[in-house]
Amino acid sequence: MSNSLKNLAGQTVVYGLGTILPRLLNYLLTPLLTYTFKPAEFGINSEIFAYIAFLNIIFIYGMETTFFNFNSKNENKEEVFNTSFSSLITTTVILSLPFLLFAPQIAELMSTPNARYLPVFIVWSVLIIASDAFAAIPYARLRSENKALKFSLLKLTNIVVNLLITVFFLVVCKTSYDKEETNFYALLYNPEIGIGYVFLATLIANLISILLLSKQIARFKFGFNMELFKEMLRYTWPLIILGLAGNINDTADRVMIKWLVPDKVEAQNAQGVYGACYKIAILMNIFIQAFRFAAEPFFFNKAKDKDSKIMYAVVMKYFVIFCLLLFLGTVLNLDWIKYFVDVEYRVGLKVVPILLIAYLCLGVMINLSIWFKLSGQTKFGAVISIFGAVITVAINFIFVPEYSYMACAWATLLAYSSMMVLSYVLGQRYFPIKYNVRAIGVYAGITVVLYLITLSYSEMDNVVIKVILNNLLILVFVWTVYKLEISNFNKLSTNVAAPTKSN
Numbered sequence: 233m234s235n236s237l238k239n240l241a242g243q244t245v246v247y248g249l250g251t252i253l254p255r256l257l258n259y260l261l262t263p264l265l266t267y268t269f270k271p272a273e274f275g276i277n278s279e280i281f282a283y284i285a286f287l288n289i290i291f292i293y294g295m296e297t298t299f300f301n302f303n304s305k306n307e308n309k310e311e312v313f314n315t316s317f318s319s320l321i322t323t324t325v326i327l328s329l330p331f332l333l334f335a336p337q338i339a340e341l342m343s344t345p346n347a348r349y350l351p352v353f354i355v356w357s358v359l360i361i362a363s364d365a366f367a368a369i370p371y372a373r374l375r376s377e378n379k380a381l382k383f384s385l386l387k388l389t390n391i392v393v394n395l396l397i398t399v400f401f402l403v404v405c406k407t408s409y410d411k412e413e414t415n416f417y418a419l420l421y422n423p424e425i426g427i428g429y430v431f432l433a434t435l436i437a438n439l440i441s442i443l444l445l446s447k448q449i450a451r452f453k454f455g456f457n458m459e460l461f462k463e464m465l466r467y468t469w470p471l472i473i474l475g476l477a478g479n480i481n482d483t484a485d486r487v488m489i490k491w492l493v494p495d496k497v498e499a500q501n502a503q504g505v506y507g508a509c510y511k512i513a514i515l516m517n518i519f520i521q522a523f524r525f526a527a528e529p530f531f532f533n534k535a536k537d538k539d540s541k542i543m544y545a546v547v548m549k550y551f552v553i554f555c556l557l558l559f560l561g562t563v564l565n566l567d568w569i570k571y572f573v574d575v576e577y578r579v580g581l582k583v584v585p586i587l588l589i590a591y592l593c594l595g596v597m598i599n600l601s602i603w604f605k606l607s608g609q610t611k612f613g614a615v616i617s618i619f620g621a622v623i624t625v626a627i628n629f630i631f632v633p634e635y636s637y638m639a640c641a642w643a644t645l646l647a648y649s650s651m652m653v654l655s656y657v658l659g660q661r662y663f664p665i666k667y668n669v670r671a672i673g674v675y676a677g678i679t680v681v682l683y684l685i686t687l688s689y690s691e692m693d694n695v696v697i698k699v700i701l702n703n704l705l706i707l708v709f710v711w712t713v714y715k716l717e718i719s720n721f722n723k724l725s726t727n728v729a730a731p732t733k734s735n
Contacts, residue, residue: 259518259572261398262511265427266574268402271504272497273427274577276347278507279490280431282483284357289479291327291365294471295320296372297605298464303376304532306460315457316464317369324365331358343496349425356431363438370448380526386444394437401429470614477617481624481647485632485640486510488625492632506637508573509580512566513587516558520595523551531602541665548599549668553713555592556679560709562588564686564702567695583641585683590641593648600655603663612658620651675713682709 265274299316306312331338332355339350347353374383405421412418425432442449486503493499531544562569563585570578597616604612624647631639659665682705692698 259511259515261395261430262508263572263574264399264402265430266508266572266577268406269427269504271502271508271576272500273504274508275490275500275503276344276350276353277427277430278486278503278510279342279344280353280357282486284361285483286476286479287358287361288364289472289475291324291361292320292368292475293323294468294475295464296368297471298468299369299372300376300532301467301605302460302464303373310451310453311457311460313369313373313451314453314455315460317452318454318456319461319464320365320369321454324362328358328362344500349422349428352425353428353431356428356435360431360435360438363435363442367438367442367445370445370452373448386441389444390437390441393440394433397433397436398430401433470611473614474617477614477621480621481617481644481651484621484624485628485637485643488628488632489637489640492629493636494633502636505577505580506583506640508577509583510587512562512569512572512581513584513591515562516555516588516591517594519555519558520591520598523595524598527599531606544599544602544665545667548596549671551599552592552596552672553675553717555595556675557706557709557713559585559588559592560679560682560706563683564706565699567699567702580637583637586641586645590645590648593645593652597648597652597655600652600659603655603659603665606663609662612662616651616655616658619654620647623647623650671716674716678709678712682706 265277269277295316299312302312302316303309335351335354335358338354339347342350344350371383371386374380374386401421405417406423408415408418409421409423486507489502489506490496490499493502527547537543566581566584570581601613601616603609624643627643627646628640631643656667685705686702689698689701
């Protein structure tokens with residue numbers, strides 16, 4: 233088991249190169265965008281990327297997870313690859329055309345103030361979604377073949393290209409334009425496009441990624457095995473609902489602000505503030521996504537092992553411990569992290585701790601979700617996600633008009649925590665795993681105590697001393713984990729030499 237856990241940790245680190253490092257680089261765009269654009273302009277960015285995330289679920293419709301499931305069970309890997317890829321290509325073309333043809337009408341329905349080029353943004357965004365869908369199965373195949381390094385390097389290349397193109401337009405070209413220079417760079421910049429260059433950069437980066445995936449794509453032969461395809465659809469339809477409902481929990485709030493806050497100018501500002509502060513909290517989600525990329529194929533591959541349930545429980549405990557460390561690392565360093573966003577956005581920093589806890593609950597939910605994915609009962613995943621989506625929509629609908637984005641943050645926390653509890657209860661009934669709830673509770677309690685200690689000196693004027701004290705408390709948490717877990721690490725190591733002993 234120790235070797236398996238080390239393998240999962242190693243895969244998570246490698247996938248982190250393709251998820252954490254790229255998103256950290258993308259994270260560096262946050263100060264550039266917030267110091268360059270007003271909250272109202274940044275709000276356009278937040279809203280459209282929320283729509284992109286939602287439509288990505290529809291365009292890909294759970295086919296990545298479906299590919300993993302059937303690829304692990306079927307001997308004919310090429311048939312699984314060709315059928316799933318053919319499906320995505322066909323549906324992507326069908327779904328893209330209406331958005332491309334009716335972009336001006338869609339832009340008018342969005343009622344976004346001062347956005348003349350919104351139809352163009354919509355076209356670019358649809359092409360971003362289409363290219364994401366086109367690359368999904370080639371990327372999934374790399375993961376299924378345990379080519380984590382290649383996967384990560386391709387993802388890293390994508391974000392580096394994205395970052396460089398964004399900087400080119402918003403720094404090099406914009407600076408030349410602002411200085412009224414008459415050179416090539418100034419001619420490339422249009423102030424009415426402004427924040428829209430982020431969408432253009434993302435699209436160009438995606439197209440380059442598809443070119444770099446050409447070796448994987450070259451193995452593809454268009455064609456359907458209809459029997460296999462029908463089985464895939466039966467497996468994947470609950471995942472579509474799960475994905476849509478999950479995305480409502482994650483992104484609908486940034487859209488609902490626009491429609492529920494009465495003053496549309498104020499709503500656009502709130503979208504920008506909330507979207508920027510969300511970027512700070514998203515550090516937790518970055519780790520969760522890196523873990524998910526590694527864990528999903530790992531869990532499927534280990535499902536037949538006799539000690540698989542024990543391993544899932546051990547993974548859960550250490551996953552939560554690491555997420556609690558990320559929570560403390562972020563919240564206790566907000567005094568300097570806040571400078572990543574311009575002063576106009578910092579009024580929203582109070583949502584960060586709430587969102588971090590929400591993401592922790594989401595991460596636990598992802599771990600818990602293994603029971604319905606392995607047992608083939610994906611319909612329960614849909615039920616759980618719909619349950620969370622109902623909570624999200626209800627709380628936002630009731631409280632956003634009065635409390636704006638603060639209601640969004642609390643809705644996210646309540647939705648994810650409720651989903652986590654429901655998934656645990658159902659999982660213990662249909663696919664029982666003995667998670668170490670007591671240990672997880674102890675570490676969560678320690679985290680809360682350390683956080684409350686920091687509140688006792690939160691008004692301290694000397695920020696440097698405050699940050700030092702906060703980071704000493706983080707070291708206390710690390711030391712406590714080490715003292716409590718060292719014996720467990722030793723047992724896992726011993727178990728490698730004597731696999732018949734109990735964990």
